[in-house]
Structure formats: structure tokens, C-alpha cells
Amino acid sequence: MIDCKNIVKTYSTGSISTTILKGVSFKIEEGEFVAIMGPSGSGKSTLMNILGLLDAPTSGEYYLDGHDVSKLNDDELADIRKNKIGFVFQSFNLLKRTTVLRNVMLPLVYAGVKSKEREKIAVAALIHSGLEKQHYNHFSNQLSGGQMQRVAIARALVNNPSLILADEPTGNLDSKTGEIVLGTFQDLNEKQNRTIILITHEREVAEYTNRIITIRDGEIVEDKKNSRRKAGSVSRP
Amino acid sequence: MANKARSGLTILGIVIGIGSVIAMVSIGQGVQSSITSSIESLGSNLIMVQPGTQRGIGSQVSSGRGSSQTLTLADAEAVKQQISLVGNVAPEASSRYQITAKGTNTNTQVVGTTTAYSIVRNVSVASGVFISDQNVNNSAKVAVIGPTVRVDLFGEGVDPLGKTIKINKIEFKVIGMTKEKGGSGFSNQDDMIFIPISTAQKFLTGNDYLSTMSIQAVDEKSMTELQNQVSALLLSRHGITDPTKADFSIMNQADIVSSMSTVTQTLTLLLGAIAGISLVVGGIGIMNMMLTTVTERTREIGLRKAIGAKKKDITVQFLSEAVALTFIGGVIGIILGWLASLAMTRFAGITTTVSIPSVFLAIGVSGAIGIIFGYYPAWRAAKLNPIDALRYE
Numbered sequence: 001m002i003d004c005k006n007i008v009k010t011y012s013t014g015s016i017s018t019t020i021l022k023g024v025s026f027k028i029e030e031g032e033f034v035a036i037m038g039p040s041g042s043g044k045s046t047l048m049n050i051l052g053l054l055d056a057p058t059s060g061e062y063y064l065d066g067h068d069v070s071k072l073n074d075d076e077l078a079d080i081r082k083n084k085i086g087f088v089f090q091s092f093n094l095l096k097r098t099t100v101l102r103n104v105m106l107p108l109v110y111a112g113v114k115s116k117e118r119e120k121i122a123v124a125a126l127i128h129s130g131l132e133k134q135h136y137n138h139f140s141n142q143l144s145g146g147q148m149q150r151v152a153i154a155r156a157l158v159n160n161p162s163l164i165l166a167d168e169p170t171g172n173l174d175s176k177t178g179e180i181v182l183g184t185f186q187d188l189n190e191k192q193n194r195t196i197i198l199i200t201h202e203r204e205v206a207e208y209t210n211r212i213i214t215i216r217d218g219e220i221v222e223d224k225k226n227s228r229r230k231a232g233s234v235s236r237p
Numbered sequence: 238m239a240n241k242a243r244s245g246l247t248i249l250g251i252v253i254g255i256g257s258v259i260a261m262v263s264i265g266q267g268v269q270s271s272i273t274s275s276i277e278s279l280g281s282n283l284i285m286v287q288p289g290t291q292r293g294i295g296s297q298v299s300s301g302r303g304s305s306q307t308l309t310l311a312d313a314e315a316v317k318q319q320i321s322l323v324g325n326v327a328p329e330a331s332s333r334y335q336i337t338a339k340g341t342n343t344n345t346q347v348v349g350t351t352t353a354y355s356i357v358r359n360v361s362v363a364s365g366v367f368i369s370d371q372n373v374n375n376s377a378k379v380a381v382i383g384p385t386v387r388v389d390l391f392g393e394g395v396d397p398l399g400k401t402i403k404i405n406k407i408e409f410k411v412i413g414m415t416k417e418k419g420g421s422g423f424s425n426q427d428d429m430i431f432i433p434i435s436t437a438q439k440f441l442t443g444n445d446y447l448s449t450m451s452i453q454a455v456d457e458k459s460m461t462e463l464q465n466q467v468s469a470l471l472l473s474r475h476g477i478t479d480p481t482k483a484d485f486s487i488m489n490q491a492d493i494v495s496s497m498s499t500v501t502q503t504l505t506l507l508l509g510a511i512a513g514i515s516l517v518v519g520g521i522g523i524m525n526m527m528l529t530t531v532t533e534r535t536r537e538i539g540l541r542k543a544i545g546a547k548k549k550d551i552t553v554q555f556l557s558e559a560v561a562l563t564f565i566g567g568v569i570g571i572i573l574g575w576l577a578s579l580a581m582t583r584f585a586g587i588t589t590t591v592s593i594p595s596v597f598l599a600i601g602v603s604g605a606i607g608i609i610f611g612y613y614p615a616w617r618a619a620k621l622n623p624i625d626a627l628r629y630e
Binding site: 049052054055074075078079081082083087089093095106107110111155159 | 536537539540541542543544545546547548549550623624627
């Protein structure tokens with residue numbers, strides 16, 4: 001489903017250029033739960049931006065679902081993001097002073113889904129994320145960190161994406177809540193066969209996934225199955 | 238909109254801008270309609286012929302003494318007989334004289350004319366009668382006085398009918414008093430005395446000449462044609478072949494109304510433009526606020542873009558917010574401007590009228606201001622790079 005061939009990313013400011021990604025190649029099949037792990041400065045965030053179509057590689061090819069997406073314009077990238085990719089961010093990035101339901105429905109608005117349909121789909125996604133029903137009409141800033149991340153996961157699911165990209169999803173959560181969130185990801189991956197890529201710098205977090213790609217100084221140094229997989233806790237409403 | 242106080246203050250600029258435009262335009266239009274109605278109170282479908290060469294607007298009031306003597310009663314007769322588009326003709330021979338009554342005196346305009354004057358010039362009597370054909374035939378020494386003259390000679394509320402006045406030392410009997418018309422500027426009719434033209438020419442001016450000939454057309458659309466025909470007739474009667482050398486001038490009431498309208502329209506535009514400057518300032522306030530809003534919501538914009546919002550979606554989102562603000566400001570401004578013009582009419586005595594077209598214009602303008610001044614901030618928002626925006630603190 002994802003095929004990256006020799007991705008290079010160079011930033012130039014004036015006459016100084018820095019090459020962050022020095023030729024990264026890998027394949028990810030549908031239904032995999034992969035961690036991309038590396039210390040800060042390794043290029044993992046840059047790689048995530050490219051995978052998420054928020055940025056384009058300087059050279060190399062990126063095939064998503066069989067299409068070469070490395071040379072599209074802004075509007076085309078936005079369309080693909082809308083249809084194929086769901087994001088979960090470290091700092092949740094929910095709209096403040098907006099209810100949980102409206103937050104989850106936001107991607108549907110941009111996808112042009114009619115308002116009656118939107119609520120139904122949003123509620124279905126919230127059920128999968130494990131958020132308690134009573135919170136649906138609360139404002140997002142009234143929730144705890146773990147609850148907010150669940151809302152973010154529901155939002156990421158709502159357009160039925162082929163790929164979920166999670167950037168340090170447990171970074172702002174305590175370990176217990178983090179376990180629950182990671183368990184939710186595992187659940188989505190096993191029960192719905194969702195392809196999930198998780199970016200992290202912590203090995204403990206990476207060990208909840210099935211495959212770990214280790215990146216350092218802009219290059220992949222290791223790419224193998226995770227033998228010590230941990231089970232996350234699952235909390236159902 | 239989150240920050241209500243900030244939004245409210247920003248809208249205030251638009252409110253003041255639109256409100257003052259509405260108020261200023263209503264003043265201009267009020268002035269226009271009051272000028273138009275005072276011109277129209279002179280009479281309707283009126284053209285006035287005056288002796289002497291072409292004069293400009295505003296020289297309607299003529300005093301017999303010292304001005305040219307080229308129009309005669311016979312001319313007036315000819316116009317009445319020979320031109321079919323004429324409804325009525327009122328010849329005038331006027332001058333200023335010293336008027337005395339028992340123990341009082343005043344100096345005022347004495348107009349010698351015929352019974353047609355009351356029709357052509359829209360004059361009605363409050364008591365008694367106007368000059369009759371018989372008065373003219375007999376050169377009777379009778380007078381119809383205006384209400385201001387009544388006050389000057391006899392005092393407030395005194396019935397002048399039957400009393401004697403002396404015009405230039407000649408005795409006249411008062412047979413009527415005209416209805417108050419008000420106004421000033423163009424010749425104040427309330428401060429005039431009307432006597433038969435025959436009497437005026439025999440005993441006061443001593444000649445056959447007219448100071449003015451007022452002609453009423455049969456209807457509004459004949460006025461230009463009537464003016465042409467009168468001019469042609471008088472030129473031929475006076476033996477003048479070159480129209481530029483005419484010894485009379487013709488003033489068309491419709492022309493006066495339209496040139497006054499042009500003047501007041503220019504005035505209204507000017508007032509509106511000055512008020513419009515405050516509107517521009519209000520728009521700048523909107524732009525400023527929207528720029529701040531965009532900066533504050535940078536992360537939100539990054540998120541929306543990551544989820545799939547295109548540049549167009551972001552642009553439309555922020556433009557709509559700006560237009561909503563200016564629209565609300567516009568509606569409040571219209572209400573305030575309307576109240577202000579009401580207050581001016583009530584308390585300052587300036588007549589104002591708020592026209593429906595100006596309200597629609599104001600609504601359109603406030604929407605346009607939202608689009609124009611909101612565009613730059615919306616463009617800035619749409620241009621944001623999602624990665625940088627998401628990282629923004």
C-alpha cells in the first residue's frame with residue numbers, strides 16, 4: 001500500500017542546505033501496524049510529513065495505493081489527505097470551544113458529506129475510539145488528555161482512511177492513559193484491519209506495534225518485526 | 238467569534254461609518270426635496286418671461302424700476318391668443334413702494350397683475366377675494382395684501398378687509414388677504430401687495446411695460462415646446478431676427494428644478510464621500526482584527542489543512558467571518574443613522590429623508606467592505622504551510 005523509493009529531503013535556506021532524509025526506502029502492506037522510531041533530529045518527523053502528504057520529497061518516489069503522489073500540487077494533496085489519511089497528533093489539535101461531536105465531524109464537512117449523515121458517522125467513529133457517550137456534547141477543552149486523544153482518534157477514522165498516521169500520540173499522556181490509547185490502536189488494527197503508522201522516539205511505545213523501522217541521521221538502520229510485542233489495555237465504555 | 242469585546246469594538250467602526258453615511262445622505266436628500274418643493278410652490282408647469290437680456294438663475298425677482306422696458310401687455314395678450322399650449326398668462330408690473338396705513342408704514346413689493354395670477358402662481362386668499370377681471374377693466378383702486386403686510390400695517394390678527402391703505406400716497410381699499418405660504422429667498426409672497434395691473438400702469442408706473450410675464454403650460458410635457466413658441470412669437474413681435482439678441486429672457490421652472498437638483502445631488506455626494514472616509518477606517522479596523530484572529534488560530538488552520546481543507550476552503554471560511562461582522566455592523570449602522578436623521582429633523586429643524594435605495598446601498602457597501610478588507614487576512618490564512626502552522630506556539 002505504501003511504497004517509498006529512495007526518498008530524499010533537503011532544506012535550503014539561502015546558500016546553506018541540510019539534507020534531512022538521505023534516501024529512505026521501504027514498503028508497508030495493508031493492515032500493518034508499524035512504528036517509525038528514532039531520536040529527535042533523526043528525520044522521523046520529516047518522513048511522517050512526507051508520508052502524510054503534508055510535504056513533498058526533494059527526490060524519490062512515494063506510491064500510495066499504487067499512485068505516485070510525490071509530484072502533486074497542493075489541492076490534489078489536500079484531496080488525498082482528505083480521503084486516505086487520518087492524523088493523530090501529539091497535542092491532540094482539537095478545535096477549542098467546540099463540542100466533541102463537531103470536532104469529529106470536521107473532516108466530513110470538508111469531504112462534503114451532508115449534515116444528517118455526518119452525525120451518524122461521527123457517532124460510529126466515537127464508539128470505536130472508546131470515548132464514553134456522555135462526553136459527546138461536551139466542549140473539547142473540558143476533557144482529560146486521554147479523552148481528547150480518543151476524540152482525535154475518532155476524527156482520524158471518520159473519513160474511513162486507508163492509513164492512520166499517529167505522531168507521538170502518547171507524548172502528552174501519562175503512562176496508564178497512554179496504554180489505553182495504544183490498546184485502542186491495536187484494536188483498530190486487528191478488528192478493522194487498519195494500516196497504522198506510529199511515529200515515536202520511545203522504544204517502549206514502539207513495542208506495542210508489530211513492526212519497527214528504526215531511523216537515525218536520515219537513514220533507516222533497522223526494519224524488522226517486533227518480537228516483544230506488548231498488549232495495550234482496552235477500555236470499553 | 239470567541240472574543241466578543243474585540244469583535245464589538247471592531248464592528249463599531251463599521252457602525253459609525255455606515256451610520257454617518259446614511260445620516261449625511263439623508264440630509265442631502267432632505268435639502269433636495271425641500272428646495273424642490275419650494276420651487277414648485279411658485280406654481281406648476283411655469284415659465285417666466287422677463288424683459289432684458291438673458292439672465293441666470295436666481296434673478297427671478299425683478300423690480301420694475303431700472304430694468305428694461307421691452308415687454309408689454311399687448312405681448313401678453315398675443316401669447317395668450319396665439320399659442321395653444323398656453324393654459325394661462327399672468328402679466329405683472331411690479332415695483333417697490335412706500336405703503337402707509339393709519340399711523341404705520343412699510344416698504345414692500347407691489348405687484349400689478351390680473352386674476353389669472355392666482356391660478357398661474359398658485360395663490361389663494363385666506364379672506365376676502367383676489368383681483369377680478371372687473372377690477373382690471375375698471376382700473377379699480379383695490380388691493381390684496383399678504384399676511385406679513387397685514388401684520389406690518391395693522392397688527393397681528395386684525396382683519397384688514399375694507400381698510401384703506403396708501404400706496405405711493407394713492408388710496409387703495411383692501412379687498413382680500415392671501416394665504417400664508419411661508420418661505421423666503423425667492424420672493425416672499427407673504428410680504429407683497431397685489432393690485433390690478435391697469436391701476437398699476439395708470440397710477441403708479443405710468444407706462445405700458447411689464448416686469449414679468451408668467452405663463453402656465455397646459456401640461457408638463459409641453460413646457461419645452463411652449464418655451465420655444467413663446468420665444469419665437471416675442472422675437473417676431475419685437476422684430477428681432479437673431480435669437481441671441483433677444484430683448485427678453487425665459488426661465489423654465491423645470492430647468493430650475495433640475496439645476497437645483499444637480500447642485501443638491503453634488504452636495505449629497507460630497508457629504509456622503511466624507512462620511513465614506515470613516516467607513517474606510519472601519520474597514521481597516523476589520524482587516525486588523527482579522528489578521529490578529531488568523532495569527533491566533535494558526536494551529537487550527539494547520540489542522541484544518543491537514544484534515545483536507547484546501548486554500549479555497551480556508552479563504553471562504555475567513556472571508557465569511559469578515560463579511561458577517563461587517564454585515565452586522567452595517568445593519569446596526571443603518572438603524573443608528575436612521576435614528577440620527579430622525580433626531581435631526583425633530584430637534585435641529587433640518588429636514589431629512591432616509592431613502593430605501595440608500596439603505597440597500599449601505600447593506601451592499603458593508604458586505605463589500607467585509608470582502609475587500611477581509612480578503613488579505615483570508616489570503617494569509619490560506620497560504621499557511623500546514624506543517625509550520627501545526628508547530629506554532
